Amino acid sequence: MSDDSPAVLDAGPSDGVDPDAFVRAAMRWHFAPETGSRYWLDRAARLPFDPRRDVKGVADLALFPALTDDLREVPVADLVPRGYGSGVRVLDVFDSGGTTGAPKRVIQLADWARHSTEQVDRRLRAHGVPAGRPWLTVAPTGPHLVGDVLQRAAAALGGPALGVDMDPRWVRKLIAAGRSDEAEAYTDHLVEQCRRILLTQDIGVLAATTPLLERLAREDDLLERINGSVGAIVWGGTHMDPDTRHLLATEVFPEVPLIGMYGNTMMLTALLERPGSGAAEPCVFDPVSPYVFLSVVDPGTGERVAVGERGQVVVSHVSKSMLIPNNAERDTAVRVRPAGGQAGDAVADVAPVPVVRGETVIEGVY
Template identity: 55%
Template sequence: MAEPQGAAFVREMMRWHFGPETGSPFWLKRAGTLDFDPLTDVRDFDDLSLFPNLVDELRDVRVRDLIPRGYGDGHSAGVYESGGTTGQPKRVVFAAEWHRRSVEWFSERLDAHGVARDVDWLSAVPTGPHNVGAMAVDTAALRGGLNFAIDLDPRWVKKLLADGHTDMAGAYTDHLVEQIAYILSSQDVGVLFATPPMLERLAQRDDLVELVNRKIRTIIWGGTHLDADTRDLLRAEVFPNTRLVGGYGSTMMLGTSVERPGLGDDEPCVFDSFAPYTTFRVVDPGTGRVVPYGERGQVVVHHMSRTALLVNNVERDHATRIAPVAGGFGDSLADVAPVESFSGTKVIEGVY
C-alpha cells in the first residue's frame, strides 16, 4: 500500500479526526468551537493554518478523550508527557501502531547514516513518562541490540536551575555521569544515545572520552540544541572515532526528525521530518508568514496521523528554513536554537 501523499493525505486525516465514528471525543467536541469546517475547508497543508494552537489544553485534558474512536476497544496505547520546559507537562497518546511506525522510520534513518545493527545501546535520555526512553528501547531491539538506560529526570534539573540551585543541578548531573561511566566501563555498547549537555560533561573526563572512542561507533544526540561550533569540536577533536547523528524531536511532535545523511563537514546539520505525518514550517513570529529559504524564523509543527491531530503547534525554537528533500512536504530545519522565553516562561533546557 502506497504512503498517502499531499493534499489527499490532509483530507484523509480530516475525515478520520472529525468523523463521528473515528474521531476522538476531544476533537469532535472542539469542532463545534471552530469558525471553519475541517471536513470542507481544510484541503491541503496550507489550510492547517486555520486551526488554533491547542497544545496548552493538553496539560489538563482527560487523556482518554484524546483516543480516536476509530481504534475501537482493546487497542494498545501509551501515554507520554512533555518535559515541562514551559510549564506543567502536556500529555499525548501514542497508539501502538504509531509508536511502531515511528520507531521503524527512525531505524531506517539510522541505516541511511550507516549506523551499525546488532550492537547494544547506552541511552542517557529521559525515561518514565517520556517517549524518547521507550523509543530507545524499541529501536535498539528492532536493530538487534539491548538497551542500557540510566535514571534521568529532566524536570528535576530544570526545577533546580529555575530556583538558582546550580550546585545541586551540577551534583545531579554528576550522578548521571556516574551511571553512564559504570555502564561504559562494564558493558560492550556500540551506540550512545545522549543529550548535548551530557556529551559535554563526558568530554570533561579523559577516562570516559577514551571509553567512548574505543567502544562507541555512533553517538545519537538530541533533546537540547547543539551549536555548530560545539558539534564540530565534539566530532573532530573529542570523539573522532565515532559518528555523530543528530535528532530533533518533542513530545508534541509525537516523534522525532533526523539529521539529513550525506552532508559535508562544512554544511549545517539539517533536520528532515517524518513527512507527511510530521511537517515543519518556519515563520516570522510577528506575522506568522513563512520566511524565505535561508532565513530564520520560529518553528511551527504539524502532526497528523491516525493516533493524533496536533497542528499549528508553535515550538519554542528558532531555525533556518531549508528546502525539504525531493518529494517532501513543509520545511526542513537547520541551526535550531531555543528562544529565551516562551509563553511568558523562561526557557531552561537543563540536561534535556
C-alpha cells in the same frame, strides 16, 4: 498511493502516500462522529472553519488555532479516536517536558509506535549506525517520549538497550532556584552511572544530550573508551550550536560519527539529521511525510520566512491515532528546502527561544 479514503491512514512511512490526500483522509477520520475522538468532536464546534470541508491539504493545517494548551488538562481517554473500537489499548501516555508550564499529554497507540519506529530506523541505517550492538541511552524515560523512541530504535537495530534515566524537570527546578551545586551533583550522579556501563559493556551506540556528552568528555577514561569502541553517537534534547558540533566531531570524538536528533512530544516522534552534512555545517532535519510537517514562520505575522532565513518552528502531527496541528514550538530554526518526497520545510541550526510567556527557558541537562 494517492487515494484519500480512510485506508490510506494505515500506510507506513515508506509507502509513498500523497501528503495532501493523507491530510484530507485524516480530517474525515478525526471529525466524523463515528471515528473521531471525544476531544476533537467537542472542539470542532468551536473552530472557525469546517476541517472536513476546508482542509484540503498540508498547507491548510495552518487554519487551526493554537490548541495544544488543551492537552494540559484534557482526559487522555478523550484523545482516543472512536474508530479504533472499544477494545483498543493505549500503549503509552507521554508528557511534554513542562518547560513552558504544566505538562501537555498525548497518547501513543500501537500503529503509531510502529510507524514512528520504522522511520527512525530507516534514517539511522542511512547513517550507517551499527546493527546488533548494545545501546546506552542517557535520556528521560517514564512519561517522556524520547526514552521510548530510543529504546525502540535500539530494538529495531537488534541491539539490547541499556539506559540511564534522567529527570530534566528536577534539574530545571534546581537551576531556576540557583542551586547550581545540586544540579552539578545530579550530573555527576548520571556520569557515574554511565561509567559503570561504558567500562563493562561493549556499547556500540551512545545516545545522550549535548550537556551530558560534554560532561562525559571531561572524564579521560570515558573519553578513551567512547573513542575506542563506540560506533555512533546520537545526540538530542538540548540544542547543539554549529561550533560545538564541529568541536565534538573533530577534536573530542573524531573517530565516532555524531548524528543529531530533533523531536518533541507534540511531534510524537524524532527526526534524525539529513545524512552527508560535514562537521562544519549545521544539522538539517527533514519532515516525515505524511505524518510530521514543519514550517518556519515569522512569529509576528505567522507567514513563512524565506529559505535561508530564521524563524519560529511550527509542527503538525497528523496520523490515524493523533491530530496535533499547527503547534508553534519553543524553537527557532533556519528554513531549508526539504529532501525529495517530503512536504513542508526542513529546518537547520535549531535553537531554543530564550523566553516563553515571560519566562526564561532553562534547558539544563536535556
